[in-house]
Amino acid sequence: xxxxxxxxxxxxxxxxxxxxxxxxxxxxxxxxxxxxxxxxxxxxxxxxxxxxxxxxxxxxxxxxxxxxxxxxxxxxxxxxxxxxxxxxxxxxxxxxxxxxxxxxxxxxxxxxxxxxxxxxxxxxxxxxxxxxxxxxxxxxxxxxxxxxxxxxxxxxxxxxxxxxxxxxxxxxxxxxxxxxxxxxxxxxxxxxxxxxxxxxxxxxxxxxxxxxxxxxxxxxxxxxxxxxxxxxxxxxxxxxxxxxxxxxxxxxxxxxxxxxxxxxxxxxxx
Numbered sequence: 001x002x003x004x005x006x007x008x009x010x011x012x013x014x015x016x017x018x019x020x021x022x023x024x025x026x027x028x029x030x031x032x033x034x035x036x037x038x039x040x041x042x043x044x045x046x047x048x049x050x051x052x053x054x055x056x057x058x059x060x061x062x063x064x065x066x067x068x069x070x071x072x073x074x075x076x077x078x079x080x081x082x083x084x085x086x087x088x089x090x091x092x093x094x095x096x097x098x099x100x101x102x103x104x105x106x107x108x109x110x111x112x113x114x115x116x117x118x119x120x121x122x123x124x125x126x127x128x129x130x131x132x133x134x135x136x137x138x139x140x141x142x143x144x145x146x147x148x149x150x151x152x153x154x155x156x157x158x159x160x161x162x163x164x165x166x167x168x169x170x171x172x173x174x175x176x177x178x179x180x181x182x183x184x185x186x187x188x189x190x191x192x193x194x195x196x197x198x199x200x201x202x203x204x205x206x207x208x209x210x211x212x213x214x215x216x217x218x219x220x221x222x223x224x225x226x227x228x229x230x231x232x233x234x235x236x237x238x239x240x241x242x243x244x245x246x247x248x249x250x251x252x253x254x255x256x257x258x259x260x261x262x263x264x265x266x267x268x269x270x
Contacts, residue, residue, distance in 0.1 A: 014193035
């Protein structure tokens with residue numbers, strides 16, 4: 001089982017859209033069982049699928065008020081795709097690193113940091129899902145550290161710009177620090193998002209491919225009007241406008257990431 005965290009310290013780079021479309025493609029086009037975890041207190045992934053943070057959310061898992069992840073897992077309209085939602089209660093856990101006192105005498109912060117690793121191990125033990133996809137917050141927080149520590153793969157969505165590249169260097173350093181607790185985690189690659197035809201953009205992309213300290217996926221995700229409309233419609237673009245450039249790009253990227261074949265089943269090449 002793979003646990004994939006979608007991570008960037010900057011917002012607005014296509015992080016949530018990437019997580020949502022990756023999960024949807026794996027579930028609907030590869031027939032995989034996918035658990036999508038919203039680890040961002042803004043709850044955009046939850047809102048995407050119209051999933052309320054009731055009766056529970058990821059904050060409850062971090063606080064230790066739920067003993068079983070199935071208590072907070074909610075189904076989507078897509079077969080094989082479930083979500084653990086998030087809301088602003090997750091932000092309260094990040095304030096000065098404050099967490100409620102642990103009545104069992106443990107260390108609440110340490111428990112929160114290992115919460116997603118414990119969840120991953122339970123999923124593996126129960127053979128409940130084939131993939132876990134985590135939409136991380138745009139900050140290095142308890143939630144993002146817990147996600148990275150539980151991951152097999154990290155995907156970094158990146159808009160082609162100088163500030164974004166500078167931020168990527170800092171993110172890579174932070175990920176390297178988490179490797180002390182999970183040496184097996186790897187950066188699968190940088191995914192260029194919201195690209196468009198422009199000489200300066202092309203120059204930035206060329207520079208990144210030549211100088212990036214981590215792999216850069218060959219596939220780029222083009223910005224297109226259907227992408228924005230799909231977000232407004234609360235649907236993955238691969239489902240809302242399956243023949244659009246963005247939808248075809250996301251399919252091509254998933255194909256590239258998986259090596260083209262998963263359990264003998266190929267993606268559609270539309």
